[in-house]
Amino acid sequence: LRVWKKLNRIDSNLSQLVRGPGSHSWIFGNIMDHKVPLEYEGYGGAYTITGCLGEKRLMITDPAAMKYIYQHFEQFERPPFEKFGESAVGGPENYNIFTARDFQRIKNLMNPAFKPAALRGYVPHFRTVVEKLMQKWEDLCTQQYPDRVQIDIHKIIHEATLEAAKRAVLGDRSAPISDMEVAFSKNCYNILSKMTGKPTKGALLIERILSSISPQFFLRVLLYMPNERMRILRRHKFLTRSFVYETRGVIGIEGHLEKLTQDCILDVMKHTGDETQHDLLEIIAWQVPILLIAGQDTVGNSITWALYEFAKNPEWQEQVRNEIIQAQAGKSGEVFQPAVLDQLQYLNAHIKEALRLYPGAPTIDRVALDDIILPLDTPVQSGDGTKSMSQIPIKRGDRIMVDLAAYNRRHSIWGDDADTFKPSRWLNGSDPGKSIGIGPYANLATFSGGPQICIGWRFAILQMQVFLTGCLSKLQFRIPKGVEIRPVKSFTIYPATQEKEESLPLEIALLN
């Protein structure tokens, strides 16, 4: 009875309270149909979708409810499977999985490394990586006639963003720490998507049953299941731990305190803490994998989508390029200063629009720890369609997903053309979401909000600015004939062709 009650959460009445699209299957629900762009605008800012065995999840795009969830973060926690995945991928001491008290302590340690003053120091790392990549692509073009090549840029851009993040986190090193770092980096490619994305129906069902009954024990068992997803996770778990043990050597646990170069995140963190030196270094070392992973899938896909939209709109691409070239004229390298990059209004409009339509982490997943009354900005219809509700009573244990991607496309905020890529909506100081005020950047939901906001949001914008400036000032990008790209939603949103997932072939040409 206990198992049955837990599985069905018979004390939850989400489905009676709030409407949602119907599901053909009680066993598998309709969660696999939840795609990008989302088709559920008709339900308003709160609706339910159905997971396996009739589990209801409350999807939220209402700004008042989102703000409540952000500000009262201690009343929610990540679901068991997510915490299990994060501890496997990020290591047992990564700060994503800490309790609220430790979370703040570690956040205080990390924050200074993500402030504008520190970020300026990471620009040379980003530049080095993008300039090396552009040189390689330029050489490839030069060897062809006419001067152009077709390249699948998805994996290459991901490798470049990881390399840039590694330099920013660990400093400028002439060689990897060891073979273990090389293996860890190789395994990082879209690891979050591989871990969470596209499970089979059977795997979803098993995860649902195991994590409902006794999450900690059974999830550990789950790791040894003979499927591809768990094989990748097992390998990454091993690589993460080995990589952290080696990183401890670099940051000084083994007595080499002077080994870190300046202008890197670990160095800033090391000079921030007031803990005893050994504790501090131990904590810092365990944050390395999560920083690299949190920044790789997300930034890699954001840059990929931004290049795709440039390729689709050649005239706009030219306009942004002209802006960059004018800012660069006569001042070699200066365009890469954050203050100058922030002035490039066309480039920044393009970045905002790419982050709006293709948010790097499209949903936030939580479980309520208390009974809560969730306020709504705009009332929604009750489950039976008889009343209008301006708040939703949530029960302890209810599953809530903040749908950042859907918020970024709400017609009531962004207009009837919300599904169209239109950077001009940001020009001349225009800020469509300003009156609502969600999120740290351009009032987009993309980086979440409240105390658990993405710590790396400024880092991500700066990296995008430097990469896109580097790309556009050297080369032209076009969509090859006959290639059609579609977005696939998993942990992140990645591009796919008819033939291949995680793929974006572009035609790359030398500038005239």
Ligand code: HEM
């Ligand atoms: C375009 C790029 C990025 C996007 C769209 C993005 C998005 C997000 C979102 C939505 C969250 C909240 C997740 C949740 O609460 O469940 C988050 C958290 C986080 N992000 Fe990012 N992120 C990006 C880049 C980065 C970078 C570059 C770093 C680090 C170098 C980073 C580090 C983190 C960390 C450590 C957290 C956990 C924060 C916490 O729980 O307090 N992110 N990110």
